[in-house]
Amino acid sequence: MIDISEFIKFIEENFDLVSGVPCSYFKNLLATLAKQEEGLTIKHLIATREDEAIAIATGAALSRKRALVYMQNSGIGNIGDALTSLVQLYQLPMMLLISSRGLEDDIDFPEHSIMGDINDPLLETLKLKYWYLKEEWWQKIMQEAITEMNTQSLPVVVMVKKGVLSE
Amino acid sequence: MRGYEVIACLKDYLTEDDLLVSSNGNISREVYHLLTKPQVYLRGSMGLPVGVGLGLAVMNSDKRVTVITGDGNLLMGFGSLITTAFYRPKNLRILILDNTQYYTTGGQKTVSTAINYNKFFESLNIEYFKSLIPTEMNLKPVLSEFFDIGLLSILHLTIEEGKQDLANIPWHPTQISMEIQKKFLKE
Structure with a gap:
């Protein structure tokens, strides 16, 4: 598991705002964020839906x-219009941190299985560039995604499997 | 009053530090043609303008951000009003122009009339809210309060249907982004 304090430090250095809908895969990250809320240099807004989080991020990107933006991959089902008619159309940079549900760990959670199967082709259909976060070299992976986000002025996706950002 | 008549009245209240986020269809078109440029003219993005305004407001406390949305668009992202009420940014205004229809797509009914807006806003504990039918007489004092109160405020206006024949917004969305981002570069 990635050191959460180091990960938050990295986020603080590279972002101004965090918003999203939680996943248990981000439990440690979100708990630490909540604990440190007062001392953070970034703003954290809890959203009611994943597309609302994208809208909030859009307000940040326009300025x-x-x-x-963080979410479960079930949220990819909720953000199609926010991506295609807003973020991608207006060419706004932002990073989406998405938990990779529906893999072997989720065998008892059928609600995730179909999205788990179509996750990568769906991202490709949405023309989103994506990376899988790994404990080793995580800074390098994040940095690569950030560079792409900034140079293309477009949204990028970092997928997070179980155990990478939580126990 | 009609929506475009209300929008035309806004020009007396806008300063350099104002930023408007207009919802899709006719409202964005009217804001583009009737008020100073550039503003955040959303196309598509149904249910998202309040969230965009919230993001702009919390990240830019020196700007006064006003979201102008229709009832159909608002209903699609209704949760954003709750999120906004939770964070209560002082520099955010939400103007709802409610003609109880999806007017841009041909006047299909929305379910907006099911809401008692005054009771709903009251439940959110927002410092300033009003729900009324605007007239030439009552609109100006209400707009003065709405813009000047210095706290999160929401104004719901029940308007008559009707639009002006205005051309499509000529700017591509990437130009809209660029013009808005330029405003933030100068500071």
Whole structure:
């Protein structure tokens, strides 16, 4: 598991706002964020839906701030219009941190299985560039995604499997 | 009053530090043609303008951000009103122009009339809210309060249907982004 304090430090250095809908895969990250809320240099807004988080991030991006949006991959089902008619159309940079549900760990959670199967082709159909976060070299992976986000001025996706950001 | 008549009245209240987020269809078109440029003219993005306004407001406390949305668009992202009420940014205004229809797509009914807006806003504990039918007489004092109160405020206006024949917004969305981002570069 990635050191959560180091990960938050990295987020603080590279982003101005965080918003999203939680996943248990982000439990440690979100608990630490909540604990440190007062001392953070970034703003954290809890959203009611994943597309609302994208909208909040859009407000940040329009004013030249960088936003990170977190969600379960079930949320990909909720953000199609927010991506295609807003973020991608207006060419706004932001990072989406998405938990990779529906893999072997989720065998008892059938609600995730279909999205788990179509996750990568769906991202490709949505023309989203994506990376899988790994404990080793995580800074390098994040940095690569950030560079792509900034140079293309487009949303990028970092997928997070179980155990990478939580026990 | 009609929506475009209300929008035309806004020009007396807008300063350099104002930023408007207009919802899709006719409202964005009217804001583009009737008020100073650039503003955040959303196309598509159904249910998202309140969230966009919230993001702009919390990240830019020196700007006064006003979201102008229709009832159909608002209903699609209704949760954003709750999120906004939770964070209560002082520099955010939400103007709802409610003609109880999806007017841009041909006047199909929305379910907006099911809401008692005054009771709903009251439940959110927002410092300033009003729900009324605007007239030439009552609109100006209400707009003065709405813009000047210095706290999160929501104004719901029940308007008559009707639009002006205005051309499509000529700017591509990437130009809209660029013009808005330029405003933030100068500071």
